[in-house]
Structures are given as structure tokens and as C-alpha cells.
Amino acid sequence: MTATASIPAAVPKVGKFRSTKLPAVDERTLDNGLRALAVRKPGVPLIQARLVLPAPRPKATTADRAKQMVLAETLQSGTQHRDSVEVAEALQRMGANLHVRADSEDLRLQGAALSPSLADYLALIAELLAEPAFPKGEVEIERARKAQEVLLQRSEPAMIARTAFKRRLFGEHPYAGGLPEPETVAGITAADLRRYFTSLVSARNGFLILVGDLRPAKALDAAEAALGSWTGAAKSSRLPALPAVESGPILLVDRPGAAQSNIRIGGPALTRNDAGLPALLLANMIFGGYFSSRLVENIRERQGYTYSPRSWIDHQPLGSVLTIQADVGTEVTAPALLEMRYELGRIATVPVSTDELDAARRYLIGTTALSTQTQSGLAEYLQTLSLAGLGLDYLRELPKRLEKVSVDDVRDAAAEYLAPARLPTVIVGDTKAIRDSLETLDTVEDAPQP
Amino acid sequence: MAAVPAKTRRTKRPPAPSFAVERFRLDNGLRVVLMPDSSAPTVAIAVVYDVGFRSEPEGMTGFAHLFEHLMFEGSVTLEKGQHDKLVTGNGGVMNGSTRADYTNYYEQLPSNALELGLYLEADRMRGLRLTDENVQNQIAVVKEEIRVNVVNQPFGGFPWILLPPVMFKTFANAHNGYGSFVDLEAATVDQASDFFDQYYAPGNATLVVAGDLDAGKTREMVEHHFGTVPARAVPPLGSFTEPAPKKERRSVHEDPLAPLGAVAVAYRVPDPINQFEDYVASAVLTDLLADGTASRLYQRLVKRDQLATHVGGMLGTFGDPFDMRDPTMLQLLAYHPGGSIDPILDALDEELAAVGAGAATEEEVDRVVTTMTAQTIRRVDDIMNRALVAAALEQQRSRAELLGELPGLFAAVTPDDVTRVAAEWLRPTSRAVLEVVPGGQR
Numbered sequence: 066m067t068a069t070a071s072i073p074a075a076v077p078k079v080g081k082f083r084s085t086k087l088p089a090v091d092e093r094t095l096d097n098g099l100r101a102l103a104v105r106k107p108g109v110p111l112i113q114a115r116l117v118l119p120a121p122r123p124k125a126t127t128a129d130r131a132k133q134m135v136l137a138e139t140l141q142s143g144t145q146h147r148d149s150v151e152v153a154e155a156l157q158r159m160g161a162n163l164h165v166r167a168d169s170e171d172l173r174l175q176g177a178a179l180s181p182s183l184a185d186y187l188a189l190i191a192e193l194l195a196e197p198a199f200p201k202g203e204v205e206i207e208r209a210r211k212a213q214e215v216l217l218q219r220s221e222p223a224m225i226a227r228t229a230f231k232r233r234l235f236g237e238h239p240y241a242g243g244l245p246e247p248e249t250v251a252g253i254t255a256a257d258l259r260r261y262f263t264s265l266v267s268a269r270n271g272f273l274i275l276v277g278d279l280r281p282a283k284a285l286d287a288a289e290a291a292l293g294s295w296t297g298a299a300k301s302s303r304l305p306a307l308p309a310v311e312s313g314p315i316l317l318v319d320r321p322g323a324a325q326s327n328i329r330i331g332g333p334a335l336t337r338n339d340a341g342l343p344a345l346l347l348a349n350m351i352f353g354g355y356f357s358s359r360l361v362e363n364i365r366e367r368q369g370y371t372y373s374p375r376s377w378i379d380h381q382p383l384g385s386v387l388t389i390q391a392d393v394g395t396e397v398t399a400p401a402l403l404e405m406r407y408e409l410g411r412i413a414t415v416p417v418s419t420d421e422l423d424a425a426r427r428y429l430i431g432t433t434a435l436s437t438q439t440q441s442g443l444a445e446y447l448q449t450l451s452l453a454g455l456g457l458d459y460l461r462e463l464p465k466r467l468e469k470v471s472v473d474d475v476r477d478a479a480a481e482y483l484a485p486a487r488l489p490t491v492i493v494g495d496t497k498a499i500r501d502s503l504e505t506l507d508t509v510e511d512a513p514q515p
Numbered sequence: 516m517a518a519v520p521a522k523t524r525r526t527k528r529p530p531a532p533s534f535a536v537e538r539f540r541l542d543n544g545l546r547v548v549l550m551p552d553s554s555a556p557t558v559a560i561a562v563v564y565d566v567g568f569r570s571e572p573e574g575m576t577g578f579a580h581l582f583e584h585l586m587f588e589g590s591v592t593l594e595k596g597q598h599d600k601l602v603t604g605n606g607g608v609m610n611g612s613t614r615a616d617y618t619n620y621y622e623q624l625p626s627n628a629l630e631l632g633l634y635l636e637a638d639r640m641r642g643l644r645l646t647d648e649n650v651q652n653q654i655a656v657v658k659e660e661i662r663v664n665v666v667n668q669p670f671g672g673f674p675w676i677l678l679p680p681v682m683f684k685t686f687a688n689a690h691n692g693y694g695s696f697v698d699l700e701a702a703t704v705d706q707a708s709d710f711f712d713q714y715y716a717p718g719n720a721t722l723v724v725a726g727d728l729d730a731g732k733t734r735e736m737v738e739h740h741f742g743t744v745p746a747r748a749v750p751p752l753g754s755f756t757e758p759a760p761k762k763e764r765r766s767v768h769e770d771p772l773a774p775l776g777a778v779a780v781a782y783r784v785p786d787p788i789n790q791f792e793d794y795v796a797s798a799v800l801t802d803l804l805a806d807g808t809a810s811r812l813y814q815r816l817v818k819r820d821q822l823a824t825h826v827g828g829m830l831g832t833f834g835d836p837f838d839m840r841d842p843t844m845l846q847l848l849a850y851h852p853g854g855s856i857d858p859i860l861d862a863l864d865e866e867l868a869a870v871g872a873g874a875a876t877e878e879e880v881d882r883v884v885t886t887m888t889a890q891t892i893r894r895v896d897d898i899m900n901r902a903l904v905a906a907a908l909e910q911q912r913s914r915a916e917l918l919g920e921l922p923g924l925f926a927a928v929t930p931d932d933v934t935r936v937a938a939e940w941l942r943p944t945s946r947a948v949l950e951v952v953p954g955g956q957r
Contacts, residue, residue, distance in 0.1 A: 079627055079628045083556040084556070085555050108532070111889060153807065159526070160885045179527065179888070180529055220773070222668070325659070325662045356603060356609075370655075372656055394662065423604075434606070435606075435607075435608065
């Protein structure tokens with residue numbers, strides 16, 4: 066094409082990497098056992114809040130999942146002092162948003178507000194927790210809406226795959242989550258929600274993270290004034306340990322006529338508290354963790370089987386999980402799975418090159434720094450670290466730990482956690498079209514609809 | 516229990532951040548904006564080309580987006596895969612996206628890699644290494660992208676692909692920007708080469724560099740790397756304007772995967788560039804009608820009448836009000852359990868008529884503006900977003916500074932402005948209605 070003679074001779078040299086200075090974290094444990102953390106991060110006049118309250122449900126069923134879903138929708142539906150409209154308008158006046166999510170481990174309230182409204186925002190959150198009204202009419206509206214949303218989720222291939230994959234890994238454990246029947250969701254009552262909330266959600270061992278344009282001492286005072294006296298549930302239990310994951314046949318979930326197959330492969334991974342995690346993080350990167358990885362190079366850039374293949378590690382309090390995903394054309398399902406398993410086998414048995422390792426290392430160090438540069442990014446990172454009982458020192462140390470990882474360390478980590486023989490496979494797709502060719506690769510078993 | 520804040524308190528809006536802007540233009544026509552911010556050792560680079568899917572000729576639907584993919588497949592000096600390896604291998608992230616009126620390319624890097632990023636963008640502005648193998652590969656990738664997001668997805672393409680052909684009559688405005696498989700499969704290296712020559716001239720591009728940079732040194736680097744890209748002919752800025760509907764336009768789409776019903780109702784709005792004040796008022800109007808649980812349509816359709824389970828509103832094809840030229844639309848969406856959409860439309864008309872007759876109060880507009888202010892500044896806390904938004908504003912309006920000015924402009928909108936825009940533009944007789952009906956087994 067339009068090339069000219071005046072091309073700069075070479076790719077410019079990159080100077081010395083300067084890492085981001087992480088800010089100080091001020092911390093105070095309130096009388097009710099809630100830990101409050103405040104970080105000054107000016108820039109834009111906003112504050113980010115992440116409140117995590119323990120709500121363990123050791124024997125959670127899909128009926129509990131239904132309650133969690135409706136609870137998350139109705140916690141903002143009114144208090145003893147305000148109806149749902151007044152809550153919504155109060156948030157608007159603060160330039161705020163507030164999202165609630167509930168699972169079998171905790172209840173989370175997260176959002177942001179304009180910085181002058183910090184105290185009002187925390188006071189409103191405290192009011193929602195201390196005197197939730199769960200008005201009957203509002204619950205009836207929200208449960209009907211949620212039932213419709215579940216109906217939609219049950220038709221979404223990514224949600225079907227995620228649910229089936231988690232069930233494959235976690236079995237009956239609450240971490241499996243699961244999708245309740247719409248009818249179950251539609252049957253949740255205000256009394257169910259009140260009972261669930263008051264008996265399970267507590268302040269003790271919970272934490273609040275505030276990040277943004279704030280004065281830490283003042284922010285902690287505001288947190289104490291708003292949230293220091295609410296205790297919530299008196300008793301708390303523990304979730305059981307995660308079940309061991311056994312390898313087995315490919316599980317097939319049928320979606321007749323599907324244009325694509327959703328492939329999910331994965332298993333347990335190291336946690337943030339494990340010394341070997343940096344090696345596994347790098348093995349995952351080289352395998353499928355970023356655009357320049359082997360998985361993307363193979364099944365996207367060479368074969369054109371898929372748009373957005375990737376692999377990542379989720380860290381949750383009871384354990385971490387590696388997930389490898391690719392949504393591929395129905396007609397290339399078996400070839401795509403073959404290549405995915407080939408790349409797994411390759412990284413588990415053949416040493417990576419030092420170029421690959423150095424590139425992945427620089428990517429992880431660089432993007433870890435990038436991810437803490439916004440108020441919301443820093444708040445998210447602090448939240449996931451706090452869930453693992455860690456602080457920002459983890460992030461300060463991580464680059465040094467990544468620097469020490471050798472080619473042998475990567476191979477050892479991959480042999481343990483990326484070995485294709487150990488990782489379960491779940492595929493959602495048109496069973497009739499894909500079963501025969503998959504059976505040439507492995508044994509196949511039909512799984513029920515999740 | 517902490518004190519309950521008074522219910523009628525006026526909102527507290529902090530001063531919006533302003534962003535320093537330095538601009539210049541190279542001899543080859545490239546427009547450049549520098550936005551220094553040394554709060555973290557990072558830089559963001561955005562290059563936006565003034566071509567989007569509205570510029571595609573008939574028979575080449577989806578080509579602008581396919582071409583975006585090809586910009587990562589090798590340049591004159593770099594082989595396929597080298598661009599992303601140089602960015603990610605130096606600790607950065609990169610991507611691109613195709614919109615109605617532009618295509619952007621961007622990377623965020625540690626600031627020590629600023630010059631590398633500038634080199635990479637200049638390099639692919641200079642020329643591409645197009646091969647039939649790479650074109651065929653990316654056609655396959657794009658088809659899988661369309662399968663993920665549209666073909667294999669309930670409500671795929673709703674409303675961004677499905678609504679434009681109801682509202683608009685011209686090919687440019689009405690056609691599917693993702694493209695038909697037939698057109699995509701017919702794409703060739705020669706077409707890509709022509710497309711590059713026609714639209715990817717430096718004079719048709721805007722470069723924004725934001726973050727930890729020294730303006731003087733960065734200017735030298737920009738001149739060094741981009742200054743040697745030869746000037747090429749710049750396509751004239753065409754107009755896609757077409758008349759607004761004189762009577763309602765309707766269509767029904769059967770979605771085999773959808774388990775629920777949905778409806779999108781769209782109205783033409785003032786010209787985003789040439790009727791800017793009224794356009795800003797329509798942004799406020801959009802949020803007042805349909806943003807969040809306090810909004811009028813949520814309260815009416817979801818809470819009071821319980822006709823819909825979800826309500827949404829967007830100004831512009833993808834909900835970014837300031838990334839499109841005329842014509843564009845205000846879109847109102849509702850999902851519902853099924854059955855006739857007439858009760859939804861009747862309730863909608865009542866609400867719009869009320870707003871058009873002056874129902875919006877000062878207190879209401881004030882809190883809507885406060886939330887819009889917060890959303891606007893939250894978005895630009897991230898320097899990558901800041902560079903991308905600034906690039907579109909600079910390209911279409913020569914005004915990157917709008918980034919910091921938008922909160923003030925929202926605040927200047929009065930209830931009377933909202934009333935006037937609603938009355939003039941949101942008329943049942945000039946709307947487009949798209950109904951999605953579940954077509955599969957329930």
C-alpha cells in the first residue's frame with residue numbers, strides 16, 4: 066500500500082518502568098465489628114463505596130438463590146422513613162448509584178456518589194440496613210420482575226454455560242449458585258426476605274471501603290456515625306469447604322439449533338495467599354490470559370474459530386477457580402476443543418520461551434498498576450484483597466514476586482493447574498450437531514438443563 | 516441511627532474538574548490534542564478516524580468494522596501480531612471500536628512507553644500489510660463476533676441493529692453496521708486497500724494523548740512519528756441527514772431466542788452539532804424519562820401500571836449522546852412479559868404529553884442533572900476514557916474541552932427547555948416503533 070521511504074528506522078526503545086505509588090489506607094474497626102477503610106484518591110470529586118457484609122448460608126438451595134435475588138432488588142424499596150421513590154430520588158440528589166447483590170456468602174452494597182454527599186450517602190445505606198421495610202406491594206412487583214429476568218437468563222447461552230460449569234465444579238456447594246425456576250422467584254414473600262435478612266446478614270467481620278476525593282479521618286468518622294451501631298444478625302456460620310474436582314467425561318448441555326457452542330474448561334487454582342500464585346498467573350497469561358496469548362493466537366488469529374477466547378482466575382474466599390472459555394461456531398466445536406486441549410497440554414509439558422515469559426510478566430506488572438489508577442479500580446482491588454484478608458502490600462509485593470518466577474516455575478504451575486487431563490469440560494450447544502465429532506476426542510455425557 | 520437527610524434538600528454539586536487541553540495540527544492535516552495529567556505514570560493514546568459504518572457503500576455492510584479488525588493484522592513495518600505484542604509486552608492494553616460516525620484505536624501504556632505507542636499508531640496510519648489470508652481469517656472472527664452478540668443471543672441486535680431500519684429510509688442510516696454474512700464474505704484485499712486510501716488519511720484523523728506527559732517533548736515525538744506520514748486526500752464531510760418521519764413507522768421483529776417481549780420507541784432529536792443547546796436539553800430529557808428507578812417511565816410503566824419489567828432510555832445509537840452527528844434518535848425501551856404493546860404505548864404517550872405540557876419540575880431537573888454530572892465525571896476519571904471521549908469531541912466539534920464543560924451545560928438546562936424539546940420532538944406521529952415478539956418455544 067502507500068508505503069514511503071521516510072519510515073522511522075526502528076521501534077522506539079522503551080524507558081524504565083516506574084510503578085504507581087499506592088496510597089495509604091486508613092483503617093478503623095467500629096464497635097459492631099465492621100472494618101472501615103478509607104483511601105484518599107482525588108482526581109474527580111467522587112467517592113466510591115464497597116460494603117461487604119457476611120451472610121453465610123451453608124446449605125443454600127435454589128430457593129435461597131431466589132430469595133437472594135429478590136432481596137437484592139428490594140433492599141432499596143423503602144425504609145421506615147422513606148418509600149422506594151424517596152430512596153431513589155435521594156440517591157439522584159447525591160449523584161449516586163447503589164447496587165445490591167446477595168449470594169450465599171455475603172451481601173454487598175456498592176456504588177459511588179459525588180464527594181460532598183459522602184455522609185448523606187452512608188446515612189442512607191445505614192438506613193436501608195437498619196430499617197428495611199420490604200413493603201408488600203414492592204416485593205410483589207420486584208419478584209414478578211425478577212422471575213421474568215430469570216426467564217431471560219435461562220435463555221442466554223453464556224448464563225446457561227456459566228451455571229452448568231459452576232455446577233460441574235461445585236456440585237451441591239453454595240458456590241454453584243444456580244438458576245431458580247421463575248415460579249420459585251415469583252413465590253418469594255416479604256416475610257421470607259425479612260427472615261433471611263435479619264437472620265443472616267451481619268456487620269461483624271464485614272468491611273466498608275471508601276475511596277476517592279475524601280479526607281480519610283473525616284470519612285471514617287462519617288462511617289462510624291452512620292454504620293457503627295447496626296449489628297445485624299447475632300449468629301454466623303461457615304460455609305463448608307469446596308468439594309474436590311474430579312475429571313470426567315465432557316458434559317453436554319443441549320441447545321437445539323444453536324449457532325455456536327459455548328466451551329468452558331477449568332478447575333481449582335491457587336489463591337492470593339499461596340506462594341506459588343505468581344507462577345500460575347504467568348502460566349495463565351501465556352496460555353490464554355491476554356490478547357497476545359497462545360489460545361488467542363491459535364483459535365482466533367490462526368483458525369478463526371472464535372471471537373473472544375480467554376482464560377482467567379477468579380479469587381473467592383473459599384478458593385480460586387481457573388476458567389477457560391471460547392464461544393465457537395457449531396461446525397468447528399470439536400476442532401476448537403482439540404486446539405484448546407493441545408495448548409493446555411503444551412504449556413503443561415513443554416517449557417515456555419523466555420520471551421513469552423518476559424512479555425507476560427511485563428503485561429501483568431503494567432496492567433496491575435493500571436487497574437488501581439481509577440477510584441473505582443482501586444476500590445474493586447481493595448475489596449477483593451480484603452476478602453482474602455490482604456491489604457495493598459500484596460500489590461506492592463506482587464511485581465517483585467512476578468520478577469522471580471522462572472520458566473521451570475511456570476511449567477510446574479501449569480503441570481499442576483493447566484493439565485488437560487484434570488480439567489472438566491462443559492459444552493453448551495446443539496448436541497445433535499456436535500456429539501459425534503466430540504466423541505472422537507473424549508467420552509461425552511448429557512447434562513440436564515441448569 | 517444516623518440522622519435522616521431532609522427529603523427536599525437541594526443537591527450539592529462540586530465544581531466539575533476541568534482538563535487542560537493543548538492542540539496543534541501537523542502539515543499532513545493530523546489534528547492533535549494533548550491532555551497532561553501526571554497523577555499516575557500512565558499515558559493513554561487515542562486515534563479516531565472520521566469514518567464509521569454510516570459511510571459504508573451498499574453491498575459492503577459491516578466493512579468499516581471488518582476494517583477495524585484488519586488494522587491489527589500487520590502494517591508496513593510490523594508483522595501480524597507484533598502490534599499487540601509490543602503494547603501488551605510493555606505492560607499496556609489496547610483495542611479499537613467502530614461506531615456510526617467514527618472508528619477509534621487506542622492503547623494505555625506505562626508512560627515510559629509513550630513513544631512506542633505513538634510509533635505504533637503512526638506506523639499503521641502510514642500503511643497496512645493486507646493479505647488475503649488475514650482478510651479471510653478476520654472475516655471468520657467477525658462472523659463469530661456477530662454470532663456471540665446477535666445470532667446466538669436473545670434480543671441480539673436490539674435495538675441498535677433492529678431499530679434504525681424502522682426509523683430511517685436511507686441506506687447509510689438504516690443498514691446493519693455489523694454487516695450481512697454475504698457482504699462480509701465478499702470482502703477483498705483490494706476493497707480494504709481502497710477503504711484505507713479513502714478514509715485513513717492523517718487529515719481525516721484526530722490524535723489525543725492524555726496522562727503523564729511533558730507537552731513539549733510529546734509534541735516533538737508526535738511530529739517525529741506522525742509528521743512523516745504523507746498527506747493524502749481527505750474525503751469531504753458528507754451529510755447523512757434525512758427528513759424526520761411524517762407519520763409513525765412500525766415494525767415487528769420475531770426473535771426465536773427471546774422468552775419475553777420488548778418494544779423500542781424512537782424519536783428524532785435536534786441536530787447534535789448545529790442545534791447543540793436543544794440537543795443538550797434532549798440529553799437531560801432522556802434521563803428524566805428513563806434513567807434509573809426515579810425516572811418517570813420507570814415509575815409509570817414498571818411501578819404504577821406494572822406493564823413493563825425493565826425500562827431504559829438512550830440518546831444516540833449506543834447511548835453516548837456526544838459521539839454522533841445528525842441524524843440520531845432518542846430511544847426508549849421496555850421489556851415486558853408478552854402480549855399487546857398498546858397499553859405500554861398509551862402510558863408512554865401520556866407521560867410524554869405531560870412532560871411536553873410542562874410537568875417536569877425544577878427540583879426534578881436539578882436532581883437528574885446532578886446524577887448526569889456524576890456519571891460524566893465518573894467516566895473520565897479513567898484517562899483512557901478521557902482520551903477517547905475527547906477525541907470524538909475534538910473530531911466532530913473541535914472542542915475537546917467539552918469534556919469538562921458538559922456538567923455546566925447540563926446545569927444550564929431549565930424545565931422550560933425540557934418542556935420545549937419534549938413538545939417539539941417527542942410526538943407520536945413522527946416516531947418509530949419496533950416490537951420484538953418471542954418467536955421460539957416458550
